[in-house]
Amino acid sequence: MKITLDLSKLVEDGKLTAEEAARLKELASHETGSLAVNILIGFGVISIAAGAVALLPSAPTVIAVGLVVFALGLAVVLNKVAQWAVFGQICLVTGALMFAGGVIGQAEGSVASMLIVTAALALASIAARSSLLAALAVMALSATLGARTGYEHATYSLAIFEPTLTVVLFAALALVAYWGSLRLKADYERLAIMVARTSILLVNFGFWVGSLWGDPLFLLRGFKEHNTVEMMRSIVIPPYVFSIGWAIVLIGAAIWAVTVNRRWLVNIAAAFGAIYFYTQWFERLGATPLSVLLGGVLMLAIAFFLWLFNKKMAAAKA
Numbered sequence: 001m002k003i004t005l006d007l008s009k010l011v012e013d014g015k016l017t018a019e020e021a022a023r024l025k026e027l028a029s030h031e032t033g034s035l036a037v038n039i040l041i042g043f044g045v046i047s048i049a050a051g052a053v054a055l056l057p058s059a060p061t062v063i064a065v066g067l068v069v070f071a072l073g074l075a076v077v078l079n080k081v082a083q084w085a086v087f088g089q090i091c092l093v094t095g096a097l098m099f100a101g102g103v104i105g106q107a108e109g110s111v112a113s114m115l116i117v118t119a120a121l122a123l124a125s126i127a128a129r130s131s132l133l134a135a136l137a138v139m140a141l142s143a144t145l146g147a148r149t150g151y152e153h154a155t156y157s158l159a160i161f162e163p164t165l166t167v168v169l170f171a172a173l174a175l176v177a178y179w180g181s182l183r184l185k186a187d188y189e190r191l192a193i194m195v196a197r198t199s200i201l202l203v204n205f206g207f208w209v210g211s212l213w214g215d216p217l218f219l220l221r222g223f224k225e226h227n228t229v230e231m232m233r234s235i236v237i238p239p240y241v242f243s244i245g246w247a248i249v250l251i252g253a254a255i256w257a258v259t260v261n262r263r264w265l266v267n268i269a270a271a272f273g274a275i276y277f278y279t280q281w282f283e284r285l286g287a288t289p290l291s292v293l294l295g296g297v298l299m300l301a302i303a304f305f306l307w308l309f310n311k312k313m314a315a316a317k318a
Helices: 007-012 018-055 059-078 082-106 111-128 131-143 163-181 186-213 228-233 239-260 263-285 289-317
Strands: 148-152 155-159
Touching: 018 082, 059 082, 059 111, 082 111, 082 131, 111 131, 111 186, 131 163, 131 186, 155 186, 163 186, 186 239, 186 263, 239 263, 263 289
Parallel strands: none
Antiparallel strands: 148 155
16 A cells, blocks of 8 residues: 655654655655656557557457467566566566457457456456556456547547446446455555556546436347437436435545545545536536636635645544
């Protein structure tokens, strides 16, 4: 578990010696450097895999090459060849992504192909100890429910076609992953936490889309009704159900995160709390100068009371 400490303040308050603070700072510098390297490797691996998938002549070829590259990386990792460790990790991640791209291309993005990719990425993430692959495995699972993103010139889009199932499925996955993280060794704990965090993001996206459009329950009704336009007109779960549920979940998550010192979850709850507030505020009042002004004032008031709450919590723990 990672925590955030203000070393200067702790030294001033006499809770840490200068030597202890210096040692912790040195360890943190190493972690920061490793994070920077991992981010660069992550972007590079994704670019290599995407380029290879586009350049190779067919999906079966991509799958075969991906398996070979993955096997090469796995051999390096299992034999613990220290001087080739980074190379082994790159091969593992690149091979897994190439295999995933080939399977999706071969099956034209079918649900079955996404389930195969989800399982493959999950197993690869364990073998490679890769948080990137763990997060991608969760994203691949969300695609089985129709989740997708898009980009056009200066425009990004997010589509969640099954808000209710997205919320239920990934809330359960987040809970299971968090429970597992408390019982696993450090490397696997990190993977479980990444799965939980990615799932939490998807839960919030499900609530967000549902709070705007409701849920026609395409998947559950699709076996009987096939007219998409008619299904869109007959919303089964109205938007206000998601709006109320989302608010309750955000408040509950924020309170729990503060009590157990889960800083990441506090930040996510605050970020999506702001998104929730402005989405509902402008959906009801529109984007007028007065609504913008009142929205800003109200948000500052909420921030002030949150600051008072944090201050009281800190004083109670001191």
